[in-house]
Amino acid sequence: MRYVIKEACLPDGQTADIVIQRGKIVSVGRAASGQGGTVTGEVTVVDAAGLVALPGLVDIHTHLREPGQEDSETVASGSRAAAAGGYSCVHAMANTNPVADTAGVVEQVWRLGREAGYVDVRPVGAVSVGLEGKQLAELAAMARSVARVRVFSDDGVCVADPVLMRRALEYVKGFGGVIAQHAQEPRLTEGAQMHEGLVSSELGLAPWPAVAEESIIARDVLLAGHVGARLHICHVSTAGSVEIIRWAKGRGIAVTAEVTPHHLLLTDDSVRGYDPLFKVNPPLRSAQDVAAVRAGLADGTIDVVGTDHAPHPAESKDCEWAAAAFGMTGLETALPVIYQVMVESGLMTWADVVRVMSSGPAAIGRVADQGRPIAPGEPANLTLFDPSARWLVVPEDMATTSANTPVAGRQMHGRTVATFYRGRATVLQGKVI
Amino acid sequence: MKHLLSAADLSHGEAVGVLDAAEEMAQATRERRIKKLPVLQGLTVVNLFFEDSTRTRISFETAAKRLSADVINFSPKGSSVSKGESLKDTVLTLGAIQTDAIVVRHPASGAPHRIAHSGWTGASVINAGDGTHQHPTQALLDAMTIRRHLMGPDPVGRDLSGLDIMIVGDVLHSRVARSGVALFTTLGAQVHLVAPATLLPVGVEQWNCTVSYNVDEALADYPPDALMMLRVQHERMSSAGGGFFPSPQEYTREYGLDSPRLERLAPHGIVLHPGPMNRGLEITSQAADGPRSTIVEQVANGVAIRMAVLYLTMSGLKE
Ligand SMILES: [Zn+2]
Numbered sequence: 001m002r003y004v005i006k007e008a009c010l011p012d013g014q015t016a017d018i019v020i021q022r023g024k025i026v027s028v029g030r031a032a033s034g035q036g037g038t039v040t041g042e043v044t045v046v047d048a049a050g051l052v053a054l055p056g057l058v059d060i061h062t063h064l065r066e067p068g069q070e071d072s073e074t075v076a077s078g079s080r081a082a083a084a085g086g087y088s089c090v091h092a093m094a095n096t097n098p099v100a101d102t103a104g105v106v107e108q109v110w111r112l113g114r115e116a117g118y119v120d121v122r123p124v125g126a127v128s129v130g131l132e133g134k135q136l137a138e139l140a141a142m143a144r145s146v147a148r149v150r151v152f153s154d155d156g157v158c159v160a161d162p163v164l165m166r167r168a169l170e171y172v173k174g175f176g177g178v179i180a181q182h183a184q185e186p187r188l189t190e191g192a193q194m195h196e197g198l199v200s201s202e203l204g205l206a207p208w209p210a211v212a213e214e215s216i217i218a219r220d221v222l223l224a225g226h227v228g229a230r231l232h233i234c235h236v237s238t239a240g241s242v243e244i245i246r247w248a249k250g251r252g253i254a255v256t257a258e259v260t261p262h263h264l265l266l267t268d269d270s271v272r273g274y275d276p277l278f279k280v281n282p283p284l285r286s287a288q289d290v291a292a293v294r295a296g297l298a299d300g301t302i303d304v305v306g307t308d309h310a311p312h313p314a315e316s317k318d319c320e321w322a323a324a325a326f327g328m329t330g331l332e333t334a335l336p337v338i339y340q341v342m343v344e345s346g347l348m349t350w351a352d353v354v355r356v357m358s359s360g361p362a363a364i365g366r367v368a369d370q371g372r373p374i375a376p377g378e379p380a381n382l383t384l385f386d387p388s389a390r391w392l393v394v395p396e397d398m399a400t401t402s403a404n405t406p407v408a409g410r411q412m413h414g415r416t417v418a419t420f421y422r423g424r425a426t427v428l429q430g431k432v433i
Numbered sequence: 434m435k436h437l438l439s440a441a442d443l444s445h446g447e448a449v450g451v452l453d454a455a456e457e458m459a460q461a462t463r464e465r466r467i468k469k470l471p472v473l474q475g476l477t478v479v480n481l482f483f484e485d486s487t488r489t490r491i492s493f494e495t496a497a498k499r500l501s502a503d504v505i506n507f508s509p510k511g512s513s514v515s516k517g518e519s520l521k522d523t524v525l526t527l528g529a530i531q532t533d534a535i536v537v538r539h540p541a542s543g544a545p546h547r548i549a550h551s552g553w554t555g556a557s558v559i560n561a562g563d564g565t566h567q568h569p570t571q572a573l574l575d576a577m578t579i580r581r582h583l584m585g586p587d588p589v590g591r592d593l594s595g596l597d598i599m600i601v602g603d604v605l606h607s608r609v610a611r612s613g614v615a616l617f618t619t620l621g622a623q624v625h626l627v628a629p630a631t632l633l634p635v636g637v638e639q640w641n642c643t644v645s646y647n648v649d650e651a652l653a654d655y656p657p658d659a660l661m662m663l664r665v666q667h668e669r670m671s672s673a674g675g676g677f678f679p680s681p682q683e684y685t686r687e688y689g690l691d692s693p694r695l696e697r698l699a700p701h702g703i704v705l706h707p708g709p710m711n712r713g714l715e716i717t718s719q720a721a722d723g724p725r726s727t728i729v730e731q732v733a734n735g736v737a738i739r740m741a742v743l744y745l746t747m748s749g750l751k752e
Contacts, residue, residue, distance in 0.1 A: 201636030
């Protein structure tokens with residue numbers, strides 16, 4: 001199959017025709033008939049006038065829930081949701097059941113991703129056996145498996161033991177791995193329900209102080225600097241965290257960081273209605289924190305956007321706040337949120353979007369063939385985004401199995417119109433195919 | 434007024450209206466030999482109590498019966514937090530038996546709000562205490578008690594303007610304090626909170642009240658017309674991190690209402706306590722049982738307030 005994408009706007013602002021064939025980008029430029037080789041076989045012309053062409057998006061932080069929680073998502077349904085959102089690669093977190101802490105489980109997830117065929121599913125390996133924070137999992141076995149794991153994380157829980165964290169950071173240096181830390185000091189957050197501040201004081205919900213995140217980040221950047229290892233910080237949510245990471249980068253410490261779309265968009269004011277759709281870990285923070293993570297993403301202190309797509313079955317959210325699960329879906333709305341919050345506002349350019357949603361995450365995850373520029377010879381992973389589209393989020397209409405989106409009923413700015421994964425169209429005219 | 438979920442939801446006019454209605458209820462029941470008014474005949478009130486509170490449940494039950502409503506008491510064994518039936522399923526069950534109002538007590542902050550606004554029921558929802566969030570009828574009965582004592586012989590139509598109200602104790606875990614701060618300030622009073630910093634929430638500095646860590650200084654700086662002592666639960670001492678205060682003895686010394694502190698109140702000053710009391714911890718028996726104490730009267734006013742709230746939220750339901 002050959003695709004001719006006509007008059008797309010590239011991230012640098014230039015308009016070009018993009019020709020795709022046999023999984024590769026064949027030409028970028030004026031695709032006058034015949035240029036880029038003679039037309040062979042079937043040709044599909046995609047009118048991309050007014051659309052922005054981006055390299056396929058890469059998510060560094062996705063929960064696909066399989067194996068074990070297939071009522072909220074499967075590798076297949078999550079892969080379709082990813083494609084719908086413009087992604088061509090996702091990193092599947094390890095907190096499944098069983099936990100992805102062996103070569104067997106990561107290979108199973110990797111294989112399910114291949115079978116689904118919508119995105120590269122890159123399994124994340126657990127740092128500790130059973131996410132229990134006691135003993136290192138067999139990290140090298142996961143790295144050497146066909147899944148070629150490079151990102152290791154106990155996400156969902158923090159690697160709280162400083163000695164275990166140090167050993168993990170050191171050990172994965174042997175195969176170019178990185179430890180992705182879910183920074184949450186457990187003692188400071190026992191029973192915690194929402195960001196600690198004015199709103200929590202009024203709502204009477206058990207408070208989650210910013211310092212519980214910041215103290216772990218401070219400790220871990222120092223550890224990473226000390227042992228000369230790579231560290232990635234998941235879902236940075238506070239102004240203090242941004243400052244610590246900025247300081248660490250200034251000292252040359254190999255730390256990278258991610259922020260979620262919801263922490264860029266929403267504040268703890270959303271909790272006032274006690275709707276558990278807004279219950280998430282880390283919690284939604286203050287307006288000042290939101291401003292700081294936006295600035296941090298724009299100036300490169302925060303390297304990437306990670307969705308932390310966390311599907312949950314309806315009953316886990318249709319209940320009182322304290323009984324509800326933490327987490328929100330995000331794959332299908334991440335790009336519109338980033339467009340609205342960061343691009344429309346003038347904080348970032350499309351080239352910056354490529355950096356934080358494609359090339360940056362691919363570099364952290366050491367993913368070959370993803371996050372590549374739109375150029376001849378490169379793998380044909382592409383997203384076409386229509387910035388002028390406006391649409392209402394209807395949870396039931398989404399590709400993900402779960403409905404726990406925090407932007408239900410909101411108008412999104414811009415929409416993914418088409419996604420190409422290794423030369424195949426996974427989304428056309430806004431529909432997953 | 435369809436629901437009563439938080440004292441903060443009440444406007445000045447609504448709050449004075451509830452207090453006035455409660456005075457009317459109290460008078461009507463006093464004057465009748467039969468203590469029942471027929472205003473809610475044929476309507477059903479469910480007392481849905483996920484937390485044990487005999488005093489609050491009895492108060493609501495008495496109030497509903499005096500208004501001739503049918504009352505069903507339902508105390509599920511465990512809340513959904515402890516993996517029993519879900520809150521939603523419980524409320525859907527109540528829908529099947531024609532419930533007009535649900536009086537709910539729940540250990541999770543916001544549970545009454547969820548019941549009222551999730552489309553699970555069309556009934557009126559009255560918050561009888563949710564977690565560490567709100568207990569609006571408690572604040573209303575406190576306001577009624579304060580108004581009767583301090584706002585002249587005929588308090589109807591008046592608010593609490595010009596009064597200084599001091600609340601001492603475990604503000605952090607207290608829905609009574611949160612409700613009180615909201616309601617008393619709406620009614621024009623100045624509220625003063627006094628507690629060790631460990632028992633004050635971060636964020637309290639932005640509340641519409643003064644905050645102090647020292648009860649003796651506060652008594653001098655803001656001589657209170659009404660002094661409310663909050664219950665301090667013994668388990669707060671054994672909590673994570675070594676407890677919220679070192680010992681009961683130290684708490685009593687620093688924050689307890691004893692005779693010397695009681696004597697520093699103005700001649701008209703009154704003492705309130707939401708109960709149940711820990712005598713000897715936050716309040717001495719001399720203070721609890723002395724002439725300034727309104728603690729027994731608070732209980733009686735509670736029935737009148739709950740009658741008023743049931744009437745105002747449910748009367749629209751009756752043709
Ligand atoms: Zn996490």
